[in-house]
Amino acid sequence: MPVPTDPAARRTYELDRAHVFHSWSAQAALDPLVITRAEGCYVWDGHGRRLLDLSSQLVNTNIGHQHPKVVAAIKAQADVLCTVAPQHANDQRGEAARLIAERTPGELDRIFFTNGGAEAVEYAVRMARLHTGRYKVLSQYRSYHGGTSTAINLTGDPRRWPNDYGSAGTVHFFGPFLYRTAFHASTEEEERDRALEHLEQLIAFEGPGTIAAIVLETIPGTAGIMVPPPGYLAGVREICDRHGIVLVADETMAGFGRTGRWFAVEHEGVVPDLLTFAKGVTSGYVPLGGVAISPHVAATFAERPFPGGLTYSGHPLACATAVATITAMAEEGIVENAARVGEDVLGPGLRALAERHPVIGEVRGRGVFWALELVTDRATKEPLAPYGGTSPAMKELTAALLDAGVLSFSNFHRLHVVPPCTISPAEVEEGLAALDEALSIADKHTTAA
Structure with a gap:
């Protein structure tokens, strides 16, 4: 990912790489995304892009950003x-x-x-x-x-x-x-x-x-x-x-x-x-x-x-x-919104994606707490990345989601779809469209390709 061109964002990136010790990471390999501000279900990065936050950061911004x-x-x-x-x-x-x-x-x-x-x-x-x-x-x-x-x-x-x-x-x-x-x-x-x-x-x-x-x-x-x-x-x-x-x-x-x-x-x-x-x-x-x-x-x-x-x-x-x-x-009925969105929009939308994309082995979750189990072969259930690791396919997928305007949460061979509990049906549809596009890239790594 290129270093931000905005002077303030570039300064943030440079200070991070010079002085910040990150968790769960090999330090030399890091290329962190600069986040400059956030509101609701969106964050803005150091390149000025607005990103739909389907990660809720570390699955914690339940009421969205900057309430x-x-x-x-x-x-x-x-x-x-x-x-x-x-x-x-x-x-x-x-x-x-x-x-x-x-x-x-x-x-x-x-x-x-x-x-x-x-x-x-x-x-x-x-x-x-x-x-x-x-x-x-x-x-x-x-x-x-x-x-x-x-x-x-x-x-x-x-x-x-x-x-x-x-x-x-x-x-x-x-x-x-x-x-x-x-x-x-x-x-x-x-x-x-x-x-x-x-x-x-x-x-x-x-x-x-x-x-x-x-x-x-x-x-x-x-x-x-x-x-x-x-x-x-x-x-x-x-x-x-x-x-x-x-x-x-x-x-x-x-x-x-x-x-x-x-x-x-x-x-x-x-x-x-x-x-x-x-x-x-x-x-x-x-x-x-x-x-x-x-x-x-x-x-x-x-x-x-x-x-x-x-x-x-x-x-x-x-x-x-x-x-x-x-x-x-x-x-504001935020808990009820999470239940309703999950039942009526997010769950059905993810299951519909599974019907179109052979890379999805299973869809599971509740409310706004979902995971896509990604596989190279649905019959053998071979994961898209090894347990405890990642793969070129997973890296391509997360990069494609970022290019499509989505901040994602992935772990090993899974893509977690965990937006804020405040997410609207329209924002869910925006996220599903980006997922649909990116998963087409991941499909190329399956035996069905």
């Missing part, structure tokens, strides 16, 4: 109280906790605030271990839970490999994923039952009395947006209850409207013991995450001090952003 009510709330809070230590009560932290507790399922009414999703997972695991007196934690192979020490060991995808020393007490298992079934299943029901049986066997061999928690992305995000078959989450809940294991629902990516509900667990009517959140709670405008805690886990620390904390826990600027974000989502 005026949230921007105003951040400015207003900065005039009153920019920061305060977490041992002091502040009005925005209390109100944010109330609004979140109102929307979490069951009685998850106590909120511990963190700076993001990885910390939320770290603290949820710490709570579970102290609550149960056990150490092991189970999680799925196809998962991502964050980049900090415990969270990266819980992660199943290849980002764990260079960080995993096998000493974090984490054990991985296969979750349900019918398209690439590990259980030789042919139906969703078989996949569910066999995945639950596999989990039962793993627990038996690891020792039920050694397991503190099972941590699940309710709908795995970066790992592929695999919606679990009906009854799977309820089955995991029953297994946890039977063995005294804490169920932690990681809703960092799937929460706050992304699937057309406030939280993805609502689709299955399941109440976890702990629920972690981040990203959409502030639409990413100011970093914030947290853990919603059930009464029986919270009671463990009624008289016993909880050994953990953060300088910025419940930061007033972040909490004011959460209050404004949740309020705007409720007043």
Whole structure:
């Protein structure tokens, strides 16, 4: 990609390459896109191009970019109280906790605030271990839970490999994923039952009395947006209850409207013991995450001090952003819009693309949370890029989308279609047209070409 010609954008690019150390990247190979401004479902790059943001950045700008009510709330809070230590009560932290507790399922009414999703997972695991007196934690192979020490060991995808020393007490298992079934299943029901049986066997061999928690992305995000078959989450809940294991629902990516509900667990009517959140709670405008805690886990620390904390826990600027974000989502029907757009426009549109493009092996998702499984051969399901890597075909596809005016989100052999929850039907159609054009290029890498 050429260096921006605009002097300010070029200066931004040069400073980045001279001084910024990027995450998850070989530094010398980077050629970052300069983003100069954003509004609604669009961003503008250093070349002056307007791009439809089908990535929601890192699947977090749920209310879109620069929502005026949230921007105003951040400015207003900065005039009153920019920061305060977490041992002091502040009005925005209390109100944010109330609004979140109102929307979490069951009685998850106590909120511990963190700076993001990885910390939320770290603290949820710490709570579970102290609550149960056990150490092991189970999680799925196809998962991502964050980049900090415990969270990266819980992660199943290849980002764990260079960080995993096998000493974090984490054990991985296969979750349900019918398209690439590990259980030789042919139906969703078989996949569910066999995945639950596999989990039962793993627990038996690891020792039920050694397991503190099972941590699940309710709908795995970066790992592929695999919606679990009906009854799977309820089955995991029953297994946890039977063995005294804490169920932690990681809703960092799937929460706050992304699937057309406030939280993805609502689709299955399941109440976890702990629920972690981040990203959409502030639409990413100011970093914030947290853990919603059930009464029986919270009671463990009624008289016993909880050994953990953060300088910025419940930061007033972040909490004011959460209050404004949740309020705007409720007043403007943003969660309902995500459900409606997904059901009526985005889901049907993506399935129509699959009928035209042999490179699409499967379409799956809910709300504004979708993935296209891209393959070179539909019969063999050979992926368009290797697990843990990329390919020339995927690079061509993402470049074609950029040329078509779309900022995309890809991971390995998948294209994730994850726009803001505020996206309109007309904007969805714009994105589908760009996808249609770009996927024609990817089709050339299939056996059908």
